Amino acid sequence: MASEAVYSHRDPMLKKRDDFEDILEERRNSSDLRYALKCYTPVLYKGLTPCKVSELKQMVLQSDQLGYVITQVSKEKGMTTDEVTGDAAAILEEMAQRLQLSTVRFFAFTLSKVFKTLFRSICVNEEGLQRLQQAIHNHPVVLLPSHRSYMDFLLMSYILYTYDLALPVIAAGMDFMGMKVVGEMLRMSGAFFIRRSFGGDKLYWAVFSEYVKIMLKNGYAPVEFFLEGTRSRTAKSLTPKLGLLNIVMDPFLKGEVFDISLVPVSISYERTLEEALYARELLGVPKPKESTSGLFKARKILSEDYGSIHVYFGQPVSVRSLAESRVNRSQFNLIPRHIPTRPSEEILSFVNDSAYRLVRAQEENMVLKPWVLLAFVLLQKQAAEDKQGTALDEFTEQAVWLRDLSRHYGAFLHWPDHIPPSEVVSSSLSLHRGLVRISEGRLLNQAVVILSCVSYRNQALNVFIRPALLASAIHTAASNRKQEIYNGFSFLRNMFSNEFILCPGATVQDFEEACYLLVKTGALQINQQEVLITERGHRTLAFLTSVLDPFLQGYQVVCRFLCEEDCLTEKQFIPAVRKFIIKHLLTGRLRYIEVLSSDLQKNALAALIRLGAVQKIKGYVGFTHLRVPLETTKLFSFTLFISSKNILPLLSVI
């Protein structure tokens, strides 16, 4: 158990982070045109053999890997290899980027204009960019930015162009292709397009993975993709997708390159462009299809103030050192490397762990604005039915308290210390004036605002999540025995592992980390057997418990809903559960409006399925049905009307 683990505590407050530099400042003082036409000579990979876009395609089509799959597919489908090669060429044509400096220059010019109107500043850590330059020179590089906005990859390329760094090729979802002109423009600025799903299509997978690998191995350009797979609508990091990470790690694992550098990049927006859009989407208003005309309608956002952006280029992570004493690379010795094989369990778990590590690295370097903390306070007030609003003084006091706590927990907080806190608070509130003037209105309208706030609060959840799990475990435990609290912690952690980034298998480390933080800040005292709350610890624990409370209640409500339903299809689930929740909100039995978020509902369902409380069965109409097995129904009926205090021991039986 916990006591056996060795967790080396490093005071998170001492975490060394680089300083930021505003790149818009220069743009405001000098010619955008000259900037767009500047001499651009990036440092390239030392092992690079320069090649053109067309040669790249030839290399893919002539590769042994693809050749093997083409032969296989032609046998299976009874087609000639020429036909299949034709198909492969067509896939490649649809996919491939056509990076062109002239387009990049065009973007450099227009984006300068746009950015200057939208944002106050775009801050980047220059030291990180220097490290990146070094990494690009030494090894093939993979850029892994966080994904909160469509803006992300334009912004990335813009920054790299500004700093004279090699422009990346970017894996983008096919939905962009819908926008004809823009799609092609993006293609020419380095984007390559992949279908959202191509499950069984061997040929597609082969073309795609070979294309990525060849660009990476040859050092053609840094490869950029989003670990989270899609934009996070909630501003919480999403569970990482492993497909592309698997592909980019493969050349190292098979010895085709000496090493690969993975560079996590954290992009934080003071105000997200898609703010309200996301909230609507989470509430079930369908997202508009990406179209060029739609983009122009979005013009009106140009007139608003979106604050600043912080982009932090993290420490490059060497795949070699990740794999050191984790992966036995000689497992690839006995099958020719061009024959596609299903990755072994060992590899899958390695890639999965690495992915979590990288997402956590993204989270850790995500700059948090004061507003994020204010959102915590506001939401807790709101849930406490504090309809009057709060006096600014009290509000500020709570914000400052939270500021100090989050700093102790290692949050990368950008709180201007030279300005009086009250001014910080009021300027934050004014930037988000669309959200804080909460008006009485229909539930849904209010919900949009709440969920927008939630998306800001969520940015700092990763700072508090481990202590919050611990606080909740302490809160619900019947005694203060350490073992019991650990069990509760472990259960909650397991329950919420679809919701938050919690590395699989790291329960003990997380527990120790949480204990360390709470002991360090004087909220807890821990000895061999017992965990005791100190006098001054109550406020902290109450806060932390309330951090997790909306999620606990949300999951409970989903449980309750499932128990009342007999059998329903997966498609029916979200609308039905939403209806159910609205009913409860209106009757006042449920306090948290944010439970309306479809993200939470989906995560809860996934967790229940994972834990075996709910089963998926294929029904006769071909839909997947959800069914609560009889024996667990019984369990749920217990959990229905009881508080979170009792849900733990009961659910842990499952």
Next chain:
Amino acid sequence: MCHTFPALTSDRSSRICSLLYKHGSSMASNSSGSDSSDRQRIAQQRLSVIAGHLQRPVEGNSGILAAECKAQGDKLDVSSERRTVPRRRQEIMKWNGWGYSDSKFLYNKKGQAEFTGKRYRLSGMIIPGLREWMESTFGANLQHKTPAAPILNSSAVQPPTLNEAFLKELKSTGIPFSHDAEDRVFRSHGHCLHEIFALREGKIGRVPDLVVWPNCHNDVVKIVELACKHNVCLMPYGGGTSVSSALECPPEETRSIVSLDTSQMNRILWIDEKNLTAHVEAGIVGQDLERLLNESGYCTGHEPDSMEFSSLGGWVATRASGMKKNIYGNIEDLVVHIKMVTPQGVIEKSCQGPRMSTGPDVHHFIMGSEGTLGVVTEVTMKIRPMPEYQKYGSVVFPNFEMGVACLREVARQRCAPASIRLMDNEQFKFGHALKPQVSSIFTSFLDGLKKFYITKFKGFDPNRLCVATLLFEGDREKVLQHEKQVYDIAAKFGGLAAGEDNGQRGYMLTFVIAYLRDLGMDYYVIGESFETSVPWDRVLDICRNVKARIVRECKDKGVQFPPLSTCRVTQTYDAGACVYFYFAFNYRGLSDPVHVYEQVEHAAREEILANGGSLSHHHGVGKLRKEWMRETISSVGMGMLRSVKDYVDPNNIFGNRNLL
């Protein structure tokens, strides 16, 4: 002074001697015409027939055989004055470095590098480029010297643990032995870096307690019987050129350790010209075997880089490989019959059929057994008539990738010359630095012109180009035809023929490179080579990754200067290649350089295995690479080997603890 190369003329004298040595310095037969060598051959044939007659009736009778050994010796062995390896090896060889005492690199008073002695083609020559290369490659400096302990301090050697009963019976057999400190220390090590480094510092660990010199198979039978009887640990010792810690005495061994030096068993017992085989005692060293066979117009063609000093028995025991294996094969292809003395008795086959289907080949228990099962005493080997014509060659490629592609194509077409080796860019530069002073302005002018042509006219990047060296052998017409075929393939990969001289120098380096390490060690530079074999599709990857790993590990371990990390592809096979890595660094500023060195070598081997390379192509496992045996051959494989050991040598008499 003769600078022309005899192999390029029609002189049919020994190639190996001409490659290694100056004319006349070591061979009387060089000057003899074809008449005398024919006469010699006939005479030897007759002698070998007689020897065969003499041998048969006395087999198994040890009493007479002792005398027999001597009688035979008088007639057929390498006559005593021409015997390369004396019992007291330290009389002609370095006790704490490579090779002959009289041959070594040094910086003379003018600060120029020269190679001393008279034995080699490079002997007595000035090598003007070496100093600058050493200074620029390693950051070495002539002011910073680390001289070796000049003489062996006998008092540092532990007194021998003698088994008196064994000793008493051994005396009665009349087999020579010694427990002199120098004799014992000489047989306590191979040529791993850590072994030589310790000797240079005068540090001496566990050494054998006794050295015995059996004179023939039956002497060995007696020694092994006595060892079993008195529970003495035996460690066979051939040429002493091991680079796998195979000769290190296990420190945990408490029994008396007896080093069984096979060097005096060095006769060719018979030559069978009908079947083209020769029956040879296993203690003979490569150069003697080749020279004696050459006198009869034959050769084995087995030429490992260590052939001056390594022995036939050692080749068998480690699965050796020779540079001309493309024509002659590796040791396992060359051996027809083996006789080995084990604690359970003598193992040998009953006939000399060229191939048998009689269960797993018992020879393969012996080959690679690394002295853990017994002593190889006699071997029947294939022999070939000496080649009529030899020609060196070299090809310059714009980069290593093209070079490897060319070698792969040569292997695909199965037209590899006797030897084909590809050096990477660093090694090419190294080879360049070892060019001896040119005697005429004309030659240096020509060199300049060549360089200009390749780098300026052909656009080769001097920091990327690499060189393949070639050796063709056979009858003149076929060699020329073969040569054209290979050069045509090379041309397809951008290769330019770069002359015989470059090729020849490349092979010469093979023999002097071991001497060079001693020079490096005088100036804070330590290094070593290691090898592997790898499938073709992995060659480039393994070369890149292992070299990069070495550089990274050196940096991580605090080495202050960038290391030399280079490789070459030295053998081609149908399904892969043998790759050699050279690695050296300047250790100034490190408190425990040998430990750092070992850590880096360990990491490099891990990298090799992770990239699909083998644990060893021909150096063997010894004790240095034991830890990877299980993953290399699987647990079942280990069990198989273990059970053979347990049956053959249940009391671990052959207790060098190699391999398993």
